[in-house]
Amino acid sequence: xxxxxxxxxxxxxxxxxxxxxxxxxxxxxxxxxxxxxxxxxxxxxxxxxxxxxxxxxxxxxxxxxxxxxxxxxxxxxxxxxxxxxxxxxxxxxxxxxxxxxxxxxxxxxxxxxxxxxxxxxxxxxxxxxxxxxxxxxxxxxxxxxxxxxxxxxxxxxxxxxxx
Numbered sequence: 001x002x003x004x005x006x007x008x009x010x011x012x013x014x015x016x017x018x019x020x021x022x023x024x025x026x027x028x029x030x031x032x033x034x035x036x037x038x039x040x041x042x043x044x045x046x047x048x049x050x051x052x053x054x055x056x057x058x059x060x061x062x063x064x065x066x067x068x069x070x071x072x073x074x075x076x077x078x079x080x081x082x083x084x085x086x087x088x089x090x091x092x093x094x095x096x097x098x099x100x101x102x103x104x105x106x107x108x109x110x111x112x113x114x115x116x117x118x119x120x121x122x123x124x125x126x127x128x129x130x131x132x133x134x135x136x137x138x139x140x141x142x143x144x145x146x147x148x149x150x151x152x153x154x155x156x157x158x159x160x161x162x163x
Contacts, residue, residue: 002143003151010086015158017085019151021142023076030072038065083139087158094130094137108132115159117152128152130159 003019010016025033041061048054082097092110097103113132119125126148129136140151 003140003147005154013086013088015085015087017083019083019085019140019143021079021081022144023079025072030076034065034069034072037068041065079142081142085139092130092159094139106130106135106137110159113159115152115155117149124148126152128155130155 002022003017006016006018041064045054045057045061048057077099080097080099084093084095084097086093086095087110090109091107092113093105093107095103095105108130109132113130116129116131116136118127118129123138124141124145126145127141128139128148128151130139131137139155140148143151
């Protein structure tokens, strides 16, 4: 599951959560995929070895491999999101580290934080928000629908106000 509760939580905290996007292709699988693709792209070049046709096909094969590598690396960089929620008895801190830019944070007294599960009408079905002081922040938008439902249940058990 792409989120975990720290057990035991750090000193003085009631709970600590870390959430990140799911990776269907781990780094080891990425290396095997690029290597396998390179091997498969070489198969059509075998009959062209020793002919001028090889030099006509080679740039396109290498370009296709480079483009695949570049786009997969971009996907990895774009998915480097980390959300951390830390709950103390007197405050709640939600920090989101985006792939580019400074971290975004939101802090509130946990007694006044309302956790809401929006069933529809948002960017994704069943998304979870925390609200307080007239501001509403989203948590775990990159999680799957079942994971967002589970996260809502866990947050609702921790926070006094819920919809």
